[in-house]
Structures are given as structure tokens and as C-alpha cells.
Amino acid sequence: MSLEQFTDRNVGQQHYFKVEIDDYPQTGWEKFKQVTRRALSGELFVGLWVVMREMIKFDIHTVQYPKEKLPIGPRYRAVHEMQRLFESGTERCIGCGLCEKICISDCIRMDTRIDENSRKEVTEYTINLGRCIFCGYCAEVCPELAIVHGPRYENTSEQREHFILFEDMLTPIDMAIKGEQKEYPGFGAVTPHEDARVKKTPLAY
Amino acid sequence: MREMINFTIDGRKVKAKPGETILNVARREGIYIPTMCYLEKTTPAASCRLCVVEAEGVDGMVLSCQTPPTEGLSVVTNNATLYEERTNIMRLYDVNHPLECGVCDKSGACDLQNKTMEFNVASQHFTAKEQSRKIEHWGLINYDPNLCIMCEKCTHVCNEVIGDDAIELKFGGYKSTIIPKNSEQLDCTYCGECIAVCPVGALVSSDFQYKANAWELERIPSTCAHCSAGCALEYEVKTTGAAVPGEERIFRVTNNFEYATLCGAGRFGYDFDLKGEKDADAFARAVSALKHAEAIRFSSIITNEEALILQRLKEKLGLKLYNEDARRYMAFVEAFGSTADGKAEPATLDALKASDAIVVVGSRIATDNPGIRYAVTTAARHEGAKVVYMHPLEDTLMQNVVTQFIKYEVGTEEGVLALLAQSLLADVETNKTTAAFLDELDDGYLSAESNVGEEELEQIKKQFKRAKAKTLVLGSDLFAHPRAQNIAKLAGLLARFGGYRVVIAAREVNTVGASLVCELDADNGSDANVVGYNAQGSFVIAADAKADLVVAAMNQQEGTVVSIDRHLLPMNVAVGYEGYVLNDLANTLGVGKRYTIDFTAELPTEKGFRAVPFDMLENFYSPTGEDHRGYLLAKVKKPAAQKCEVPEALPEFNGTVIYRCNPVLQFNALTARTSQLERSDALRGSEQFAVAARLRDGDLVKIGEGDAAHSRAFVIDPALKGTIALEPTFDRGFAADGNVYRFEKVNIMKVSNDE
Numbered sequence: 001m002s003l004e005q006f007t008d009r010n011v012g013q014q015h016y017f018k019v020e021i022d023d024y025p026q027t028g029w030e031k032f033k034q035v036t037r038r039a040l041s042g043e044l045f046v047g048l049w050v051v052m053r054e055m056i057k058f059d060i061h062t063v064q065y066p067k068e069k070l071p072i073g074p075r076y077r078a079v080h081e082m083q084r085l086f087e088s089g090t091e092r093c094i095g096c097g098l099c100e101k102i103c104i105s106d107c108i109r110m111d112t113r114i115d116e117n118s119r120k121e122v123t124e125y126t127i128n129l130g131r132c133i134f135c136g137y138c139a140e141v142c143p144e145l146a147i148v149h150g151p152r153y154e155n156t157s158e159q160r161e162h163f164i165l166f167e168d169m170l171t172p173i174d175m176a177i178k179g180e181q182k183e184y185p186g187f188g189a190v191t192p193h194e195d196a197r198v199k200k201t202p203l204a205y
Numbered sequence: 206m207r208e209m210i211n212f213t214i215d216g217r218k219v220k221a222k223p224g225e226t227i228l229n230v231a232r233r234e235g236i237y238i239p240t241m242c243y244l245e246k247t248t249p250a251a252s253c254r255l256c257v258v259e260a261e262g263v264d265g266m267v268l269s270c271q272t273p274p275t276e277g278l279s280v281v282t283n284n285a286t287l288y289e290e291r292t293n294i295m296r297l298y299d300v301n302h303p304l305e306c307g308v309c310d311k312s313g314a315c316d317l318q319n320k321t322m323e324f325n326v327a328s329q330h331f332t333a334k335e336q337s338r339k340i341e342h343w344g345l346i347n348y349d350p351n352l353c354i355m356c357e358k359c360t361h362v363c364n365e366v367i368g369d370d371a372i373e374l375k376f377g378g379y380k381s382t383i384i385p386k387n388s389e390q391l392d393c394t395y396c397g398e399c400i401a402v403c404p405v406g407a408l409v410s411s412d413f414q415y416k417a418n419a420w421e422l423e424r425i426p427s428t429c430a431h432c433s434a435g436c437a438l439e440y441e442v443k444t445t446g447a448a449v450p451g452e453e454r455i456f457r458v459t460n461n462f463e464y465a466t467l468c469g470a471g472r473f474g475y476d477f478d479l480k481g482e483k484d485a486d487a488f489a490r491a492v493s494a495l496k497h498a499e500a501i502r503f504s505s506i507i508t509n510e511e512a513l514i515l516q517r518l519k520e521k522l523g524l525k526l527y528n529e530d531a532r533r534y535m536a537f538v539e540a541f542g543s544t545a546d547g548k549a550e551p552a553t554l555d556a557l558k559a560s561d562a563i564v565v566v567g568s569r570i571a572t573d574n575p576g577i578r579y580a581v582t583t584a585a586r587h588e589g590a591k592v593v594y595m596h597p598l599e600d601t602l603m604q605n606v607v608t609q610f611i612k613y614e615v616g617t618e619e620g621v622l623a624l625l626a627q628s629l630l631a632d633v634e635t636n637k638t639t640a641a642f643l644d645e646l647d648d649g650y651l652s653a654e655s656n657v658g659e660e661e662l663e664q665i666k667k668q669f670k671r672a673k674a675k676t677l678v679l680g681s682d683l684f685a686h687p688r689a690q691n692i693a694k695l696a697g698l699l700a701r702f703g704g705y706r707v708v709i710a711a712r713e714v715n716t717v718g719a720s721l722v723c724e725l726d727a728d729n730g731s732d733a734n735v736v737g738y739n740a741q742g743s744f745v746i747a748a749d750a751k752a753d754l755v756v757a758a759m760n761q762q763e764g765t766v767v768s769i770d771r772h773l774l775p776m777n778v779a780v781g782y783e784g785y786v787l788n789d790l791a792n793t794l795g796v797g798k799r800y801t802i803d804f805t806a807e808l809p810t811e812k813g814f815r816a817v818p819f820d821m822l823e824n825f826y827s828p829t830g831e832d833h834r835g836y837l838l839a840k841v842k843k844p845a846a847q848k849c850e851v852p853e854a855l856p857e858f859n860g861t862v863i864y865r866c867n868p869v870l871q872f873n874a875l876t877a878r879t880s881q882l883e884r885s886d887a888l889r890g891s892e893q894f895a896v897a898a899r900l901r902d903g904d905l906v907k908i909g910e911g912d913a914a915h916s917r918a919f920v921i922d923p924a925l926k927g928t929i930a931l932e933p934t935f936d937r938g939f940a941a942d943g944n945v946y947r948f949e950k951v952n953i954m955k956v957s958n959d960e
Contacts, residue, residue, distance in 0.1 A: 096307035097418045109447040112415050118340055120308040120415040124447035143307055202332040 072151055075186040077134045080127055081150035082169040083184075084176035091170065092146035095122040099138035099147055107131035108138060125166035129155065140188035148184035212278040227269035227280055228256055233829050238282050239291060239323065241298070241316060242356035243270045244402055245463040245830060247365045248587070250357040255291055255320070258282050266290065288324075295324040300331050303351050309406040314419035316404035317354060333379060343391035345411055345473055345881060346400060350382040353407035359383060359399035366466055368571075368582030368605050369393040383407075394602065394869045396575070397472040401462040412473070412881050413457040417443050422456055426824040428766060428774040428834075429471035430506065430759035431872045433711040434554065434576020435768025437465045437826070437834055440475060440760060440779035453780050455760070464830040468575035469870045474879040478758050479748060481784025488785050491754040492793050494736050494744035500525035502728065503738035504939055505713035506873060508764025508776065509814075510804040511787050512715070512722040515738065517796040519724070527728040527735070528719055529944035533684040534711050535720035540690040541707065543847035544697030552676055552706035553770040554580045560706070562672030564593045564625070564665070567618055567692075568680015569866050571602035574710050577678060577769075582606050584676075591668040595621060595657075596682075597948070598864060598931075601924040609664060615929065615948045616856040617655035619688040622695035623852050624651050626703075628662040629669070635702045638848060645851055654855040677705040681712045682947050687856075694849040711769050713873070714759070718767035721812040721838075728944060738787070740939045746787070747939055749874060757782035758875065763802045763819060765835060773814065773835040775822045813838035858950050861898055863888070863908065863932045865947045871935040888953075889922040890930035897928055898953055907954040908932065916956055 025031040054060070063070055072078075083092045095112040107128040115121040139148050150169075171181045183189065209220040214227070214236050221230045226249075231238050241253035249270040257266035261279040266287070274280065281287070299321055306312040341348040357374060360383065364370045371393035373386040385391040400408045422441035429436045438460045445451035458475045460467040495501070501515055501524055519526050538551070557563070557580040571578045584590035585606040594600070594607040597615045604610075613621045627643050635643070652658060669675060677699055683692050699705040711717050719725075735742040739749075748758040761782040765773050791797030798804060805822075808814035815836055823833040868889070870882050877884060888906060890898070900906065902921045907914055917932070925931070929948070 094307050095415070096312075097421060098307075101418075101420060111445065111447045112417070114411075114415040126447045199328050201329045 066154075072153070074184075076151060076153075077136045077139075077149040077186065078153040079129065079150055079155065080132075080138070080169050081148050081152075081171065081184075082125075082166060083146050083148055083181060084171045084173065086176065086179060086181070089173045089176040091122070092144045093122050093125070093166075094144055094146070095120045096143065098141045098143065102137045102141045104135060104137060105131045105133050122166065126164045127169070128164055136187045139184065139186060142188055145184070145189065148189075149186055150184075210274055210276050212274040212276065212280065214280045215282055216279075221274050223273075225273060227258060227260075227267070227272055227274050230274065231269065231282065236282060238269055239320060240270060241320060241354070241404060242358060244358050244361060246466070246583070247358070247361040250361055252355065252357050253294065255294055257287060257290055259284065259287060292324040292326065295320055295326050296330050298354055299326050300329060300333050301335050302354070308415060309352070310409050310414055310419070311403075311406035312418060315406065336380065338382070342411065343385070345395050345397065345469070346391065347409050347411045347414055348383060349407050349409075351407075352405050353383060354405055355381050356404055358402040358404065359408055362398050362402050362462075362466075363393070365586040366579055366583055367394070367396050367398055368578060368585075368602070369396070370605050372399065394571070394575075395469040395473070396467065397469050398462065398466060401460055401467070401472070410457060410473070417441075417456050424459070425777050425779050426775075427760065427777045427779060428768075428824075429467065430477075430714050430766075430776070431468075431470045431474065431876055432574050432576065433714060433716055433769045434574055435714070435766060435770065435772060435774045436467050436471055436576055437461060437774075437824070438467055438471050440777075442779055455779050461826045464826045464832075466576075466579045468579075470575070470872060470876050470882065473881040474870065474876045475760065475779075476879050476881075477748075477875040478761050478780040479750060479755060479782070479784075481755050481757065481782050483784055484754070487754045488789070488793075491736075491744065491746055491785075491790055494753075495522065495524075495790060495794060497734065498522075498524060498736040498744070499734040500527055500726070501736045501738055502527035502740040502742050503719070504528065504740045505530050505711075505716040505719045506739055506759060506875065507715055507719060508759075508762065508766055508801075509715065509718040509722050509773070509808055510764045510801045510819075511738075512719045513804045513808060514787050514791045514796065514801070516723045518791060518794060521794065521796050525726040526723050528723065528725050528740075529685075529728045530712055531716050531719035531723070532725040532727070533689065533944065534709070534716045535725070537679075537684045537689050537693045538709060538720070539844050540693035540847070541697045541700070541709065542844045544694045544849060545700040545707070546697075546843065546846065551709050551769060551771060553772070554708070555770075556674070556706050557581065557676050557678070557708055558583045559588060560584045560672075560674045560676040561588045561590045562669040562675040563590050563678065564595065564676075564705075565678040566595045566621060566625075566680065567682035567686075568678070568710055569596065569598060569600055569864070570594075570678065570680060570710065571600055572867055572869055572871075573680060573712075574769075577708065577710055578603070581678070588674075591672065593665050593668070597927070598929055599926050602869070608668065609661070611657055611661050611665075612927075613655045613657050614855075615858040615862055616686075616946075617651075618683055618686055619692050619695070619852045620651040620655040620855045621657055622692050624648060624655065624657055624662060625665075626695050626698050628666060629699060629703050629705075631666075633702050633704075635698075639698060639702065642849055642851070647851075651852065651855070654857075675703070675705045676708060678708045678710060680710050684712070685944060685946050687946065688852070691850050691852065694847060698849065708769060715766040717769060717771065718765070718773075721767065721814070722808060730944070737939065745939070746790075749939065755784055757784065757786050762786065763800075765805060765808075765819070765822070767838065771813065771838040772832075773822075773838060775819065775824045775835050777824070811841075813841050815839070858948060860950055861953050862929045862948055862950050863953075864929050865934050865945075865949070866931045867933050867935045868931075871933065873935055874938050877935045884936065885920075886933050886936045887918040887920040888930050888932050889920055889925060891925035891927055892921055892923070893926065894928050894930050895919070895921050898930075900953070900955060905956045907956050909951050919953075 025034050085092055100108045100110055109126050111124040112120050113123050175181055214231055219230050219234050228238055238256050240256045242250040251268050251271050256269045258269045259281040260267045338350040360372050360374055363372050371386055372383050375382050375384045400410050422443050425440045429438050438458050440455050441457050442453055443456050445454050455475045458472050585592050591608045592606050593609045594603055595611045623646050627646050700707050732743050737745040739747045745752045746754045748756055760779040763778055764776050767773050788797045788801040802819035805819035806816045822835050825833050868885050876882055900919050904919045906919045907916045
């Protein structure tokens with residue numbers, strides 16, 4: 001299709017047709033006739049029959065949600081997850097605050113402190129999912145691949161707060177140690193050809 | 206004035222003042238030359254070599270930070286060779302620099318980060334064996350040698366501006382580090398200036414470390430509330446908490462370290478703010494107390510606006526206003542002006558920095574007013590100033606800069622000033638009455654009583670022979686001296702005929718402002734029917750949780766203060782305050798305005814204030830260091846001339862004498878409640894004092910008798926000498942002590958430790 005055709009907005013030239021719509025009933029008698037016809041003609045049973053027929057065929061194409069879920073794309077951006085390091089299970093988050101800075105809906109907040117080993121420790125971390133627009137910037141900017149988007153899109157709970165705590169987003173420690181934690185392949189993740197791109201620092205020993 | 210030097214930078218014709226370096230001129234002209242180790246207020250360290258430029262006719266490259274231009278010189282600040290040179294320097298800086306920007310406190314405000322980006326150093330070209338170096342914990346300061354780039358800014362500022370000289374560079378090529386000088390552990394006054402100047406995250410505040418990133422903090426420009434030097438600072442504020450929205454809190458204090466200096470009280474003593482709510486009952490009681498009061502007593506820890514409200518209350522309700530500190534300061538300044546004849550304007554700290562001869566009398570200046578101490582240090586280091594320090598007590602903090610210490614007997618300040626005037630004005634032309642007066646002085650008696658010898662005075666004269674800019678610093682011992690008036694008049698003579706500029710070191714943050722804004726009455730000392738505003742009284746309104754009505758602290762209100770430079774400086778709200786303030790009381794009593802700062806434009810113009818609204822006041826230093834903070838008060842007409850009196854019998858202080866003097870970084874009730882500053886509230890005495898008073902280290906002692914008696918622990922301070930003990934005052938709340946001479950003869954009784 002050429003651009004001219006595409007941008008042609010001249011409605012009269014194409015093969016449109018008008019849907020035939022009956023006139024609205026005007027008088028009381030006409031209204032009575034329309035109601036009676038619609039109520040007593042068997043149209044309702046036509047629908048019911050279709051359902052009945054499909055039911056006994058046992059060849060159903062509908063996904064049985066919530067028993068059954070459609071697979072989603074690996075780069076789908078749903079509720080955030082906090083990753084742990086493999087083997088050691090240490091939290092990956094170093095508290096650099098870049099996700100907080102880049103967040104365009106300003107929904108990430110964190111508090112850090114110095115711990116007993118002189119390392120930076122995240123004491124509180126929250127994402128206000130009521131404000132989050134799931135843009136994925138936080139996952140992209142994260143230098144440690146710590147904050148990622150997970151596949152969990154079901155946001156029902158008694159309270160919104162159930163989704164915002166660091167602890168809830170964090171991979172459970174046993175899962176991490178068993179190696180069941182999945183890497184997120186979306187924005188910010190390591191690309192497959194990364195090994196070739198890495199330049200090694202010269203070492204003196 | 207010598208002629209300006211004409212030369213060109215990148216083809217642009219520029220002029221340099223004599224002594225100005227190429228870098229100074231370039232910065233003034235807005236031409237960019239990158240630097241890493243350059244600090245405006247110290248001599249160039251010349252360690253980074255980033256500021257190299259090419260000069261016509263000179264082989265190789267020239268360090269612009271320390272090279273003054275010559276007439277007709279043509280300078281090139283950037284070309285391919287220079288860029289390559291600088292890039293290589295940055296590559297070397299980045300060798301093995303830990304890649305921990307993610308957690309580093311400096312990230313986002315880091316010179317190394319910025320320059321690495323600027324020269325596009327993306328990978329390491331060179332190699333060096335990584336070293337294992339331990340992070341040092343020095344009290345309020347943490348030092349990570351791995352991050353250190355050896356720019357030497359910290360050692361320069363510590364030596365040249367602060368005067369502690371507490372850190373030095375341990376040379377060792379690639380293994381160089383910063384170490385405490387002559388000691389295992391850092392032993393200094395904890396000004397924290399090394400933290401401020403550190404271009405990377407090597408020197409950091411141990412309290413602030415890893416708490417917040419530079420970009421998360423809101424910076425609120427204000428003025429330090431602890432002493433009269435009026436140093437500029439910025440409160441850096443952030444909301445705490447993440448899960449539950451917390452409260453606004455000050456996370457740290459920073460300053461424009463290129464041009465201004467801050468002591469540890471300003472830098473670490475910031476959390477004196479209060480939480481308050483509107484307590485209607487207390488408010489009603491305060492209104493009724495004010496209605497029935499005879500007088501209001503207030504301390505000088507107050508803004509000009511509040512002082513003006515108190516003055517309006519005085520006019521409306523017919524009260525008396527007590528503030529002995531400000532009243533005595535005012536009387537001292539007026540007496541000084543009466544003989545100084547037009548030179549009555551006190552000298553500024555900038556003038557003090559540019560002096561080459563300094564006399565300090567009547568103050569333990571290093572703890573009383575760090576701003577003055579730093580100015581004296583700067584003068585000593587940069588101008589080679591001769592510093593004469595006259596006091597009954599030697600001060601080890603000043604020993605790095607003092608060229609001559611003269612000890613005088615307690616109470617003989619009048620004699621000391623008379624001797625100074627006689628000696629220093631001997632060879633200069635004075636007028637008839639002054640010459641007659643100086644002749645009349647009985648120098649033998651004065652010398653004998655004050656213990657200031659002729660040789661010592663001769664030595665001062667000898668040292669000051671070639672001095673061009675002489676400054677006299679008068680401390681707060683003198684204001685409450687029984688002969689304060691005459692002391693001031695004697696100083697006035699030195700100002701008028703000796704060419705001395707005089708710095709009068711007011712005690713509190715706004716002693717100067719309060720003395721100008723209010724008409725003060727003499728305090729009779731009684732608390733009956735007196736409302737205390739940040740001071741003692743029968744009803745106390747104060748920025749103190751225990752007060753009868755709690756009001757906002759100095760970092761929670763907008764307002765202005767006047768520093769010893771007669772510089773009006775704005776203060777801003779760092780942390781909000783929910784409770785009542787003085788203006789609410791004033792509104793109920795019919796003299797208030799909508800906001801406290803509506804009074805700023807009404808400050809008395811006849812005293813030198815300008816009718817400028819608060820919101821029009823600026824508060825910053827320009828990139829080239831011009832001071833855009835508030836405004837300087839206009840000169841006022843000189844007071845009527847008076848004559849000096851010949852000192853009569855000088856008082857004698859025998860027996861146990863104490864000196865009211867706070868330990869380092871402590872000033873008042875506000876600093877006393879901050880979390881980071883050390884609070885040693887012991888009576889400190891020398892070994893000699895302990896022997897004389899039959900005390901041992903750690904003894905509990907009772908000081909004074911009757912109502913004034915209080916007990917403290919006694920500790921022996923090895924840095925002290927002589928027979929005078931130091932008693933702190935910061936822990937005594939808002940108890941007014943501006944009306945007493947700082948030395949006092951007291952009885953010290955040992956209290957049994959078994960109690």
C-alpha cells in the first residue's frame with residue numbers, strides 16, 4: 001500500500017456500507033410489540049444451546065484461569081523482584097540508590113546505613129506499586145542486576161502494602177541456594193555476547 | 206598599587222593583578238582549566254598537574270595554579286598535547302581506584318568521577334599491584350586509604366587554615382597515605398574541614414557514611430548558630446524512612462570549602478532542633494506571664510527579628526529588656542568608639558586574615574571563636590603574621606601559630622592594655638591629651654602587677670616593626686570586666702593612633718544584632734516576674750524541651766543574625782517546627798506580623814540596617830568567591846569623644862581561680878544536646894593545679910558556695926599549665942553568665958566519691 005492510499009481519508013471512495021437499523025419505536029403500541037418480540041422469541045435459547053453443545057463436546061479452547069495460566073514473555077515487566085547472589089545467597093542490592101534516582105514516577109524509596117563490617121546496608125526499601133508505571137528503568141539502571149521485573153502480575157491483596165516491601169520482593173534464601181532463582185533477561189540484563197565485549201584489566205601479578 | 210600585567214589566555218586579552226596566578230585569572234575570566242588538588246584558600250599543593258598550560262617561549266608545560274603571568278605572555282589552556290597529558294594523569298589516578306561508586310558517599314559529587322568522565326577514561330591502561338590497606342576510624346572521621354588520591358588538600362587545609370596540623374602525608378610513592386601527625390590516633394579539634402575538602406570519598410564523616418547519596422539531600426543555605434563568626438553552611442536535609450514516611454531530618458552539614466571554613470560545632474553539631482506541637486495551655490500561660498511581667502530576659506542566641514519583636518513588646522507593655530551579654534558588648538563597643546575617633550568600625554575576619562601583625566587579648570580564642578582562630582592561622586601561614594597571644598592561660602591549640610605568648614595576671618587586663626598602648630604608641634605621633642595620658646601611666650606598677658615585662662613589650666615592638674596591617678583581637682574576658690569601659694577606651698587609642706584594626710569577639714551568635722536592635726536595661730539579677738526568652742526567669746520560653754513554653758530552635762526558623770564583621774546573615778528553616786513561635790505571642794499581644802520575617806525590613810536603619818525584606822537577601826558565594834550573603838551594616842556615626850582614665854589599683858586574684866571556658870566544639874545549650882559532639886563537663890586543671898588544690902584525677906568536687914554551688918568531676922588535662930582550672934558553661938542550660946567576669950576565685954571542695 002502506498003503512502004497516498006494510506007493517508008487518503010476520503011470516506012466516500014471506499015466500499016463502505018450502512019448497517020440497517022430499525023427505526024426506534026414511536027408509539028406505545030410499537031414499544032409493546034418490540035418488548036414482546038424480544039422476550040418471547042427463542043433468541044435466548046439459541047445462545048444457551050451453543051454453550052450446552054460446546055460443553056458436552058469436551059474440546060475447550062478457553063484457558064482455565066486461575067487454575068491455568070498462559071505463559072508470558074520472559075521480558076514481561078510485572079511486580080519487581082529482588083535477586084540474591086548464587087551460592088552465597090547474599091542480597092545483591094548494594095544500596096547505591098540509582099533506582100530511586102531514575103524512577104520517573106518517584107515510587108522507590110530506600111534507607112541505608114553502615115553496618116558492623118563497614119559495608120553499606122539497606123535497612124528499608126519500598127516500591128509504591130500504586131504509583132509504579134512498570135517502565136523498567138530501575139531494572140535497567142541497576143548495576144548489580146539486583147532489582148528485576150518478575151512474572152507476577154496478580155496484584156490482589158487486602159492491602160497494597162503487601163507488595164512494596166523489600167522482604168516480600170526478595171528471593172527466598174532457600175530458593176537462591178538451590179539455584180532456583182531465575183535471571184531476568186529484560187532491559188539491563190547481561191546480553192548473550194557480553195563475554196566477548198568485556199575488556200580485562202591488566203594485572204601486575 | 207603596582208600595575209596590572211597584560212597577557213593573553215587562548216588569544217583573549219586579560220589582566221592580572223600582581224601576585225595573581227594564571228589559574229586565578231582564567232577562573233575570573235570564565236576560562237576553564239581543570240584542577241584536582243587546587244584549593245582557593247590554601248597555597249597550591251601542585252600535586253595533581255591537571256592544571257598544566259602551555260606558555261609561549263617556555264619549554265614544556267607550566268602549572269597554572271602556582272605560576273604568575275609575565276607581561277605579554279601568551280597562554281594556551283587546551284590543545285591536543287595538553288588534553289593527552291591530562292587524560293594520562295586521569296588514567297593514572299584511576300589505576301586500582303576501587304569501583305565502589307555505587308556505595309561511596311562522594312558519588313555524584315566526586316571530582317575524580319567528574320574528571321574521569323570528562324577525559325573519557327573507560328578502562329585501565331596501566332597496571333599496579335593492588336594493596337591491602339585498612340580503613341581507619343578516627344572518631345568523627347573515617348579514612349579509607351584505598352580511595353585516597355593523595356591530592357593533599359586535607360593536609361594543606363589542616364595546617365594552613367585550621368592550625369591543628371594534625372595530619373600529614375606519609376611518603377612512599379604508590380604506597381603513600383595520610384596519617385595522623387606525631388601520633389597513633391588522630392588528635393585534633395575535629396573541625397571536619399578535611400572531610401569537606403576531600404575530592405573523593407576517602408575522608409568521610411563516620412556518622413553520615415552510607416546514610417544517603419549526595420543527590421538525595423536537599424541543601425538549605427543558612428548560617429551557623431553557634432558563635433559570632435557567622436560562618437556560612439548548608440544544612441542537607443532528607444526525609445527518613447522508606448516503609449513508613451518519616452520526618453525531615455538534617456543528615457549532614459556542608460560548606461563552600463573553597464572560600465569559607467567551618468568548625469566542628471557547625472559541621473557536626475546540627476541536630477539541636479526540637480519537635481513541637483501547639484500547646485494551647487502553655488501558650489495562654491506565656492501570654493499571661495508576659496502581660497504581668499516586669500521584664501524579659503533573653504540570651505543572644507536569637508535572631509534580629511525576634512529581638513525586634515521583644516523590643517516592640519517592651520514598647521507596648523512597658524517592660525524592661527535584660528541581656529547583659531549584648532548590653533555589655535554595646536557599652537564596650539561605644540567606649541571603644543569614643544576614643545577610636547572614626548575608626549570605630551570593628552575589623553572583619555577577612556581583614557584579620559590579611560594582617561601581618563596580630564595581638565589577641567582576653568580570650569581563649571581557639572575555643573571561644575574558631576572563626577577568629579582560623580583567620581589568625583590563615584594570616585600566620587599566608588601573610589607570615591606575627592601573632593602575640595596575651596592571656597593568663599597558655600593554649601596548646603594556638604601554639605602552632607603564636608609567635609609570642611605573654612602571660613598576664615588574672616584581672617589585670619586594664620593594666621595590660623595600658624602597657625600595650627604606652628609601648629606601641631611610644632614612637633607614633635598622637636595628640637596632646639593622649640601623649641599626656643601615656644606619660645602619666647605608672648608603667649612600673651602596671652608591669653609589676655600584671656606581670657607583663659618591659660622586655661616582652663619591646664619584643665612585640667620589634668616583631669611589629671615592619672608590619673603593614675596590624676589587628677588587635679579583643680576577647681570576651683574584657684566585656685564583663687569591672688573596668689571594661691576603660692579597657693575599651695585604651696584599645697580605641699591603639700586603633701586611632703597605632704593603626705590597629707580591632708576585632709571585638711562577641712560571645713554569642715547574635716550578640717551584635719541584639720545589642721543594635723534592642724534598647725537594653727541593666728539586669729538586677731532577680732528572677733521574680735521576669736520572663737526568660739532562651740534565658741532564666743520565673744517563666745521560661747525557650748528552644749528547650751523543659752521550658753514552660755517550647756519555641757523553635759535556631760535551625761528551625763527564618764531570620765537574620767549579625768556577625769562580628771557587622772554582616773547581616775540570613776538563616777533558613779532546615780527542619781520544620783509545628784509549635785508556637787515568638788511571633789504568635791506577639792500577635793496575641795498586638796505587635797506581631799503575619800510572619801516573623803516580616804520584621805526584617807523594619808530593623809532599625811539608624812543602627813546601620815537596611816530596609817530590605819528577608820526574601821530579597823541572598824546567601825551564597827559566587828564561583829570566584831565574592832560574598833553574596835545578606836549585607837554589611839552601614840557605618841554609624843561615631844560616639845562622642847571621651848578620655849581614658851589612668852588605671853588605679855589592679856585587682857588581685859589569689860587562691861583557687863577558675864576560668865569559665867568551654868571545651869573544644871562546645872558553646873551553649875544547643876551544642877550540648879547534639880549527638881555527635883563530645884560533652885566533657887568536667888572541671889579541667891593542670892597537674893600543678895591538682896597539687897595545689899589537693900585533688901586527684903577523677904575526684905568529684907563541689908565548686909562555689911551557697912546557691913551557686915555545683916559539683917563536677919575533676920580531671921587533669923596534661924595540655925594545661927598553671928594554677929587556673931577551666932570550668933565549662935555549655936551544660937548549664939540557659940543560665941545567663943554574660944554579666945560576670947570569666948575568671949572567678951572560688952572554693953573547691955572535694956566531695957567523697959563514696960556517696
